[in-house]
Every structure is written in structure tokens, then in C-alpha cells.
Amino acid sequence: MRFVLQNALAKDGMVEAVRRLISAGAIYGSSMPKGLQDVTIVLKLFVNGELGEELCVKQVLADSGISATGTLRRIESLEAAGLVRRQPDGDDARRVRVSLTERGRNMVIAMVQQVYGPVPGPYEVGDARS
Template sequence: MGSRERHMEGSPGRDMPRASLLALARQTQQARIHCSAHFPKHVFRDSAWDIMLELFITAEEGRTLCVKDIMAISGESATGTVRRIEGLEEAQLVVRRYDPRDHRRMLVELSGRGRHAMISFLQHLFEAGEAASRDGVSVTPISFVPIAPRQPQRGLGDAG
């Protein structure tokens, strides 16, 4: 058994074959890419999610990404890309480390927590898709409710 399969044991993805998780991640990534053919790019753009998908896919393929690669994937400026990476790092979903072959390059990888979250989410996508495809099963969307509602900022014309 390879080290990647051993790593999968005891993880939330152990019931779903690794190839299925990878295929589902690729399918999700393609759906995100094709979204721009139908909607304005800025409307459905969340580069952090694109980064997480790409990091999961590359890790499953045994590859790594450097910050420059992620910048190309995200479509953001260098500053914007670093901000996204820092946000993911603060959430403990990714880790950065120097490339051992070239210390000028910074590699970015999913952390254990990030990998676990991606596997759990991909499993959820698969299970939701399975439930939606069964005859007679109704899947009710769940609304997103923010933790604290945003209050509109008072403008110059607001009475105070």
C-alpha cells in the first residue's frame, strides 16, 4: 500500500475511493471554470476556493505548487494572491514552506486540516448529488445565514 493510501486510512475519505474524490474535485473545478462562460467573471469569483481545489488536486497527483503557480490560477495580482494565501494560512488550511531545491521559491500545500476539510466537503458533494439523483428524493437548499447581519454604513445623506 502506498503512502498516500495509508494517509487516507482513518481520514474522512476512507469510504470513498481516492480516484472518486480526485474526479469530483476536478469536476467541481471545471464547473467553476465554465461558470465564467455564463456569468460575469467578477460575480462568481472566489479565488480562495479555486486555490483550495487546485491544491487538493495537485496533492492527489503528487505535485506541489509555488506562490507563482497559485497567482496564475487565482487570476489575481501578486498582492491579492498573497492575501488569499495568508487568509487560508490563518485558517490553518494551507502551509507555506521554502522549496528545498530552490530557496527563492515558496511552496504552498494543504495542511492536514485543509486536506481533511476538502475530503469532507467533496464527500458531502458526492452524497448530496447521490441524494438528488434518486427518484422521489427532494433535496432542500439550505440558506446561508451570516453570523451577524451587516448594518448599512451611514452615508452623508442619512439623518442622524
């Protein structure tokens, strides 16, 4: 099984590997456990960041499938853990952008490597715990 996953990772790359993890978590739907909700938010932020896109809080709310209050709490807890950051949008003062910190990015890379094995390409992991 691990050999098949490593081949998929080599073929499709890191972003596709993370998308597969997101899809695996989607089976829970609205009954997804809170910890998995946090991971899913981080994974989605990773994909968008790797594609050069940032999400605003409203987009994270729409994608999360949970209540606005619940999603905001998840973002706040991830920010307190140093995994995500919120920044005002330079073009629209009403918007707040959400992106991964380097620590959050390293955590996702380490998670993918744990599941799929060594990652080909420029994905070096620093210390995701610091």
C-alpha cells in the first residue's frame, strides 16, 4: 500500500497528496470531529498557499461546512498555536486574509511525508513543533 501511495505522490506532487487527505476527511461531513476540522482548514490553506492564493476568512467559513462561530474559533485556536496568521487585505479593509505560517506549512509537509513517505521536490521540513 505504501508503495502505491509513494508512486501517487511522485506522480501528482504535494498539492495533490494534500487534496487526497482533504477528500479522505470529507466523509465526515458536518459531523467531522473538531480536531479533524482544524486539520482540514490547515490542509486547505496549504493547497491555496502552494498555488499562490490566499483565502479570506469568509472563504474559509464557506469551505468549512461548520458554523461561522465554530470556524472562527478554529481559526483562533490555529492562530494561537502559531499555525496560521490573519492579516488585513490590502485591497479591501473589510476583509481579513488567512494563511499558513512557516510552522503550519512544515506541519503539513511532515504529515504528508508520514502518510506517503519521502516527498520528491523542494519540500524540506524545518521544525514543525517550534
